[in-house]
Amino acid sequence: METGATVAQRESGYERKERDAYMTPAWVTQALVDDLEREGFLPLHGHDNAGKLKPLAIWEPAAGTGQMADAMAGRGYEVFCTDIQPEPGVGFAHDFTEPTLPVLFPAQIGGVITNPPYDQADEFVEVALRMMEARGGLVAMLLKVDWDSGKTRRRFFADCQGWARKLVLLDRIYWFDPVPGSAGPSENHAWFVWSFARRHVGRGASIGYVETPAAERDRLRACKKGKIAA
Ligand SMILES: C[S@@+](CC[C@H](N)C(=O)[O-])C[C@H]1O[C@@H](n2cnc3c(N)ncnc32)[C@H](O)[C@@H]1O
Incomplete structure (x- = not known):
């Protein structure tokens, strides 16, 4: 199945990437x-x-090269990274659709945040919601x-008590820096957020x-004009 990102990039003249390896720009x-901080969903806290x-720490279960994890760590969050095929130095091997927990899974995980492979999005959301419902935690998925x-x-x-927020990106995501003459991306995305913290459930x-x-907009414009090498 083709994914949103795959189609967008192919139409822009880029090659299809294996394993849906589109890393999320930091912004x-x-x-x-x-x-999430403004709306009171973060930071996550628990009791010892x-x-x-x-x-509490955040789990990035499809970490790829770790761009999303780095952006969260840059904001002071502790991030636990796994991927079905981890990049060297970025977390542990784990298939998130499997019903087991990864080795060395930290007990203090309170949230799951990722950009899942789009052909497994249902499974990723399902697993994350089940796990975070049991822990009173947070889930955010870029879809x-x-x-x-x-x-x-x-x-x-509609049928999920933890469904909490949709954050719509008004601009399309450039998964790669554009080169002069390339078409822009063709898909719109949003963050979907669920919280099972007692104060949010059912609200x-x-x-x-x-x-x-x-x-970032200025930087992308400069790339398109060829003023910055992509
Ligand atoms: C779209 S990338 C996301 C990268 C990262 N989340 C980011 O945005 O910076 C998808 C990643 O999912 C991983 N992946 C694919 N299937 C997976 C699975 N079943 N369990 C865990 N990771 C998987 C791929 O290896 C790839 O690194």
Whole structure:
């Protein structure tokens, strides 16, 4: 099955990437973290055995080269990385669709945040929701903007008590820096957020919008003009 990112990049003249290896530009993850902090979903905290408040970690289960994880770590979050085929130095091998937990799984995981391979998005969301519902945690997935549309998706939204927020990206994601003469990307994306923290469950969902930051827009414009090498 072709994925959103795959089609977008092929139409832009790029080669198809294996294993859906489209790494998320930093601003997209930073925009999520900003929004989650503003809306009160982050930072995540839990209690240790003595009842003391302690920070929880985030699991990036399709970490690729770690761009998304780096952006979260850059905002002060502890990130646990796994991937079905981990890049050297970026976390551990683990198939997220398998019903087992990875080796060395830290007990203090409170959230799952990723850009899943699009042909396994349902499975990824399913596994993440099941796991975070049991822990009262958070899930955020970067998906095509209309991913919530469709009868089979009701269970993730209308029928899910943890469904909390949709953060729509008003600009399309450039998965690679553009070169002069290349067409722009063709897919729109959004962050879909679920929270099973007691204070959020059953409260209904909200919507937010975010644009590409000005500095990133200027940089992409310069790439398109050939002023910066892609
Ligand atoms: C779209 S990339 C995401 C990269 C990263 N999340 C980012 O945006 O910076 C998809 C990644 O999912 C991994 N992957 C594919 N199937 C997987 C599975 N079943 N379990 C875990 N990782 C998987 C691929 O190896 C690839 O690195």
